[in-house]
Amino acid sequence: MLRRPAKDLEATCDALLRTMLVDRPTDDVALLVARTRALDASHVATWPVPSDPAAVAEARKAACRQLSEWGVDDAVFVTELVVSELITNAIRYGRPPIELRLIYDRTLICEVSDGSTTAPHLRRARTFDEGGRGLLLVAQLTQGWGTRQTVNGKIIWAEQSLGAD
Secondary structure (H helix, E strand, C coil): CCCCCCCCHHHHHHHHHHHHCCCCCCCCCCCCCCCCCCCCHHHEEEEEECCCCCHHHHHHHHHHHHHHHHCCHHHHHHHHHHHHHHHHHHHHHCCCCEEEEEEECCEEEEEEEECCCCCCCCCCCCCCCCCCCHHHHHHHHCCEEEEEEECCEEEEEEEEECCCC
């Protein structure tokens, strides 16, 4: 691990390769370097969610209160819908433990984790179907959505633009 940050990207890559690859390989080597920044804890809110359909309303309220604290009341309508759909899906199709997390930075990210590894998929509901539109609505109303596997299950996330686009 490097102790002092290199002054430029090429120097950083060279230092990493020298440290990690003692013998010069004869084949190509690919290296991905990314600069990250940590968010202050005040920009992340997390709540456990009981595996009970009645918990969806309380999760929506908690999310709305948090958005108000952050001063992003314009995001309430879409966030309520995203929270409702993702938590409802986690309760119906996932397994405990279920957790809601909001991350506020340049965008707003809503994450719902559960203990199942089964990935969700978009469905095209027919005219008379009573369900199957949730993820499609989330996809239409947010900048993007996806899923990632974790050691204990998965996280479904949706990213929402803030401000005028």
